Amino acid sequence: MSRPLREARVDLDAVAHNIRVLRGNIGDARLMTVVKSRAYGHGAVAVSRAAIAAGTDWLGVVDIAEALELRAAGIDAPILAWLHGPEAGFDDAIAADIDLGVHYLQQLDRVADAAGTASVQLKVDTGLGRNGAVESDWRPLFEAAAEHERAGRLRVRGLWSHLANAGEGEDLAQVAAFERAIADALSAGLTPELRHLAATAGALRVPSARFGLVRVGIGTYGLSPFDDASSADLGLRPALELSAGIVSVKRAPAGTGVSYGFDYRTPVETSLALVPLGYGDGIPRQASGRGPVSINGRQYRVAGRVAMDQFVVDVGDDEVAVGDRAVLFGDPGTGVPSVDDWARAADTINYEIVTRLGGRIEWTYAARD
Template identity: 55%
Template structure:
């Protein structure tokens, strides 16, 4: 093994099953965008479905088509579209389309669509000022058999309970307007991981579960371990070189670190090209042989250096960069704290040359 991201498929299955029980009777849409949050698109999708997910969700149509090419025939919703997105290919593949504008609505001929209302995140979604006209047009297109409106949805800003409630009320108004226009949406969905766990009133008919199904917290105040969720990714590599160096020796680019005493340095063949954040230089740790050791010196493109002190470490020893903290390894959240970011970014940035290995 040079480097690998070991993906615990049973963790994904169990996480989805636990969340499904928590949010019932709402159904679960498992979000596998961005290569399954870095875990592998097909691996994550199959494990989520085995765990009881009712549907899959992706950002791009290309990801949805990749799922179909892999033989996955579960319902799939795709929602972030380029101006020239090929909706015909999506319709042919039975992919549901998230619609965020009148222009997309007019192009969604033959599609099953979910109309998105912007309830305050100010990203995509039909603006509130255009909503009444959009649902009226959607009802007309549905009556004439051009398309079918399966859902109405939105996305929360996760900006606190007051803002969540404000967005929820706007969503309720949007659903009421859609029904007044003659639509009868089968599913209403507003909550992603954070709200699905912490704000039951936002669950409606369907919740979109992303980061939580991979065992990472959607917010600082969400204790995923207390919910029985566990991380699915373990990023690891083999020690590539070991050397004993004297006190005062510079380490890696710029010599931002010098050894304080005679020590042993282990070279790990993972760097920022593989997803390790350079900003974690001097702050992060890894585990070797069940013991944690600091990453020292600049994290480089292909490698980083670990100070193991007087521990016996040899070429070929397994290094766990992050994984399940219950095993004593650093977590993705630990690396996020070291880099001043969030766990989402840590796992999704793992590069393509790191093989995803099912476990």
């Protein structure tokens, strides 16, 4: 069976492996697999099913629409959706048994006024500076939530925040702030069963931040959140391989300009291979001249600028033919470039490389084991 011209192949066995490894690192805490932004570019429905089969307890998304997509696919695991616009409607989410992240009074009141009895998880800001109630607003928010809970308009299932990953001292200060938030919530009459602060980085390196549940995003996909530890160092397997079939190979004399602006000229007579992926598919233009590519077991670099639909690889005198696969990244344990290699080439982070993919790429799912 022929492969798609442009293919993002996801190894669901790697996802399951990563879930098991991460669970082995978090002690007795429950695990939420974060599948926002199409499961970090890997496919939310397929990854969610694999994660549930591997033993995850919760799924986490940003938007209600993302949560409803999972429900429409028949996924009935607990889901938390946590970022809502000021005009967001909550009726459908409540009817679908989706927990709602809430972080300010007006939003809490709107959820309480929606149809049905909502399950909410209150978000506090312990130092990241994004959404979440600031400390001076904790008490009013908690007291209002307790009043709504007593009236049967909602129930408070969780209390949570997010680490900034700004260093050990900052992390521990946030842990202390979260403990204050828990104490304030309890004194206001709330008894949230779920208390969570840590994502992948905190789950692995800040044991005091684990509380009763951890939210694992990037680690699920076999990618490291750290600059000083690779996926292999953490025992994780990258789950996504991005490749394309080469559509043109031609000989070019020395001095041939390649792609827009002629930033690259062939130093000698050579062969140029054309890969049908470009920034229209999420390939970073910033990686022009630097992005690594593996063809037939050998590694090369993008020659010249990445265009909207394609880029060129100078393969020298190597035997490369139309139809051969160019692998941009995958599991480096198999000898191909890594997502981190592309992140360095584009001066960004691995999170961005995988989540930006789209355009004409086709997603397929395979098991390596």
